[in-house]
Amino acid sequence: MAKVLPGLFLSVAIAVTATLLSSLSIVKETVNFSPLIIAIILGVIIGNVWKIPEPLKPGIVFSLKKVLRIAIVFLGFRLTFQNVIDVGIEGLIVDTVMLVSTFLFGVWVSRKLFGLEPQMSYLIASGSSICGASAVLAAAPVVRAEMHHAAMAVATVTIFGTIAMFVYPLVYQFFGDILGFDDVLYGIWTGATVHEVAQVVAAGFAVSETAGNTATISKLTRVMMLAPLLIVLSFYLARKHSIHGAGVSLRDIPIPYFVFGFIAMVGVNSTGVVPQQAVNxxxxIDGFMLTVAMSAMGLETNVNKIKGVGMKPIYSALLVFIFLFFVGIISLKIVHAVFG
Known part of the structure; x- marks a missing residue:
């Protein structure tokens, strides 16, 4: 805890500042940014203007990983299984369509258009189609990628996931009526197409609580598909290289256990055993924990990393980002027309 506290304190201090700023009337009347968005902006500014001392880094990483996962678990208290049913078959179908199509498109565009190595193409496709950096790091041992492949893929999905986090709420604000989106449809679209869990949470709750809850459910449905995708990918690569009976053990595939914690909390909240005042x-508290995690994400976002990434992976990830954006809208409109 002695190693964690300094960086955790910095993340908390930024979160408190962001919460106070978001409550100012001038902020509400102009940009109306949520504490989550303000926290990551402050974090990016501080993290790139000031060289973060080494003693602070363990606490920042703790805030980004542990605090975020705990916060996502307790996001379950914002939902009930009835809410999940309301999102229903539309969300599941859109998630599945976007995951499969984005992965295949990501591999194709990386290999055929830009001539990237197979490992890099798999990592960019995994990060874009499932859950950003987490999926990249999970897929790296499956595709036997070098660390520089993983680093470059993480940089690309982080860049465009962060862009999406800011662009999506603006698109909904100015074009939501034209697209025929309400908060629920926006949430499904966001959860099915934005890269990281944290970015989805920020983009969802920047619009409304309904949008944030829906986006979280949609995104966590995608995250739960990580293990099946990696299993299929490992078997495919083993067969491709004729390594029958080898490959990655199922025990080596990282399962996002916080997803099951989230589901458990939804179940507890659905029973009504926890008084409403306690739920409030x-x-x-959970909202503040998410803000702390956003602060840490901003502190960990190094703008200079963009300079160290080759342009071909960036071009590839850009096309995948555009694919997610537009095909996500088209898929959601079609599915909603059929099942809505």
Missing amino acids: YINL
């Missing part, structure tokens, strides 16, 4: 306090 839990949600208040």
Whole structure:
């Protein structure tokens, strides 16, 4: 804890500042940014203007990983299984369509248009189609990628996931009516197409609580597909290289266990055993924990990393980002027309 506290304190301090700034009338009347968005902006500014001392880094990483996962678990208290049913078959179908199509498109565009190595193409496709950096790091041992492949893929999906986090709420604000989106449809679209869980949470709750809850469910449905995709990918590569009976053990595939914690909390909240006043306090604390995690994400975002990434992976990830954006809208409109 002695190693964690300094960096955790910095993340908390930024979160408190972001919360106070978001409550100012001038902010509400102009940009109306949520504490989550303000926290990551402050974090990026501080992290790139000031060289973060080494003693602070363990606490920042703790905030980004552990605090975020705990916060996502307790996001379950914002939902009930009835809410999940309301998102229903539309969300599941859109998630599945976008995951499969984005992965295949990502591999194709990386290999055929830009001539990237197979390992790099798999990593960019995995990160874009499932859950950003987490999926990249999970897929790296499956595709036997070098660390520089993983680093470059993480940089690309982080860049465009962060862009999406800011662009999506603006698109909904100015073009939501034209697209025929309400908060629920926006949430499904966001959860099915934005890269990282944290970015989805920020983009969803920047619009409304309904959008944020829906986006979280949609995104976590995608995250739960990580293990099946990696299993299929490992078997495909083993067969491709004629390594029958070898490959990656199922025990080596990282399963996002926080997803099951989230589901458990939804179940607890669905029973009604926790008093509503207690649920309100839990949600208040959980919202602040998410803001702490956003602060850490900003601190960990190094703008200079963009300079160290080759342009071909960036071009590839850009096309995948555009694919996610537009095909996500088209898929959602079609599925909603059929099942809505």
